[in-house]
Amino acid sequence: MKRFFNHIDLDRIPMDSVAIDDDLKLFTIDNLADKSIYNEPRKLTHAVIVMCTSGHCRLKINLKEYEVESPQLITLMPGQIIEPMGHSHNIKGYAISLSKRFIDILNLPGWQRQYMVMYNNPVVDIDSDKLTAIHFFYAILYRAAENTANPFRLQVIENLIRVFYYGGVSSLDSKQRDEHIYKNSVVERFFELVQEHYRDERLIGFYADRLCITPKYLSKLVKEHTGRSAGEWIESHVILEARALLQSSDMTIQQIATSLNFPNQSFFGKYFKRATGLSPKQYRQSK
Secondary structure, eight states: OHHHHHTOOTTSOOOSOEEETTTEEEEEHHHHHTOGGGGSOEEOSEEEEEEEEESEEEEEETTEEEEEESSEEEEEOTTOEEEEEEEOTTOEEEEEEEEHHHHHHHTOTTHHHHHHHHHHOOEEEOOHHHHHHHHHHHHHHHHHHHOTTOTTHHHHHHHHHHHHHHHHSOOOOHHHHHHHHHHHHHHHHHHHHHHHHTTTOOOHHHHHHHHTSOHHHHHHHHHHHHSSOHHHHHHHHHHHHHHHHHHHOOOOHHHHHHHTTOSSHHHHHHHHHHHHSSOHHHHHHHO
């Protein structure tokens, strides 16, 4: 173990890329910037955590523009739509990509709630202590991933990520944990259901029935945990998908309405305008 840690230089982050199939990839922002595919809007299928260590960049996440400067951390979640808008010549950093399958294997407690927090707050400032910890974690993870001779490489990586996750997520004291465990599980399951069904189901009652609680109680729990109601979360998923399709696809408005399970184009238009202030046609023409 001592020999392993002696090979880790925190002032020299590994600059090559390493991958384990499609489940885990570690790479640098320099590698990322050289690929033209990242200059176009794309919907993520993986979670991507990016540590910006120098320079700055602009990017759209779910159609909202962000200015990122070092040292800041970007947490991109599966299902988000990203579009790089430019970066400084001295941009540097590194990234970790995790497949949804790999995240499911990790079975991280409270993940769905953390997912929604990161989904809605993708750019965060990093102080010097946290930056050192992230550098350290990345270096260790990189060394473990490149050690192909270790027959337990995957298990080592899984447990390293679990340790970092447990250390980074604030834990509740025992009394609070007992009080919140049920509520947290309900809210987490709600977000899982929304991810699965928002294209087809927009009524809170559908989700409440699946969770065996009343719509009123579901809305109360979600509001307590996130600051937004269950209905607002469902609507935000639908509208985000609609905006993305209007902006970046060749689908007609009728086709978009059908894909989101609206009974007709008129109903979809009223729903969209109520949420955005623009009709679908006006929104498409404004972009």
